[in-house]
Amino acid sequence: MQSPNAPEHPAHIVRIPHFLFIMRLVQIFLSVVILALMAFAITQLTNVFGTFGYNIFCCIYNFIGVGYLLVSVARAPRIWNCWAALVIDIFGVIFWISAWGSLAGWAALGNIAYDSSALDLCRHYSKTDQRKCNGRKGAWQASAATAGLGAIVWVLFVVHLIVYSIHLHRHRTAPETKHLPSSGRALTEEEKGAEMNVVSPQGVYSA
Template sequence: MAGRDHLLVLPPFVLAFRILQLVTAVVILGLSAYGVTFLSFDGDDLTLFTALATMIITVYIIVAETAAPIIYNYWAILGLDIFAIVFWIISFSLLASEVAAYQIVTYTECSYSYAGVCYYKRSRALEHLAKRDTTNVYTYRNAMAAASGLGGLEFILFVVTLVMTGIWLHRHRLAGGHCTPARAAAAPQTEPKPEAPAQPQGEYPVAPA
């Protein structure tokens, strides 16, 4: 069984932040999937990808820290935090800029509208066969705004975990720690003892005849 001496001894709240990152990513994934159901655009698509990537990242980190230390590598975790920060700042800011542009509701992307409800067909080629999905345009806009806001929260959470990981990584390295499990100490090999030189047999004087 792998030891835990290579793990960073982070404060307990960092693990709570990891769980919060995972839960928030699941919520954002649901909101983004709701948006893609009716209209696919770059801000929502990128947010959907980033949320899915965040779920993979956080599951790996939580499992590595709690159940499978053999897969733990703090350099990998540091890189994944940086990856998440870059993608979240792009995702939530792009989505927010696109949602903010829709102050006046239009129905140019709808098959038809009635009483503020947008009726959109998944496939115009199968107009007579496909069922219509409906959504209120205000609900749609608010859902995308919520996804953007939660994306900003994810960005802040990953900045915090990156800073904490960086500080404790530096302390760990100063203390001589490693990023992989320590190998089992090899059994000391006993060197063969040198043989004692043979004692010369004493010579006895021969008595004259």
């Protein structure tokens, strides 16, 4: 039950289960971990920035997109938009399936080259170059871990998109939200004032 002193839930914001908020926080946390792993891998490997850079771009996308959704709901509800939230999820699904899929392919090739007993490249290096070779091996292992974490982020986007889409449909078709702008934005002060000044038929004809 909502406390009488609790702030009123803005009508234009879609009510969603609390576990979706937890999923958003997990996405941000995993993005930080992925960013750190990619930064390490880039320092050890060359000519792989295309794939690794794309994963870094996806992390930045999470910081901006998911960060906007979290901050707008908590601190600035007027800038929250239901369609923007939907688009962020859709692009998140597309971006992250490409990110972890491409990185998994690269990581598989790298780990075969450096970990296979038949193709262990490090054994061909001199002792002075062993540290460099081990660093490259660690970079490929970090890439494999990043692909796994990226897959988790992608799954979270898919689950969030499905659940949010269901609640968005219920929100837009509910009788109490029929007056909201179709653009998904909040009502302006003028629109709120005009709505309050509308007299209902029951108010006109009541005794």
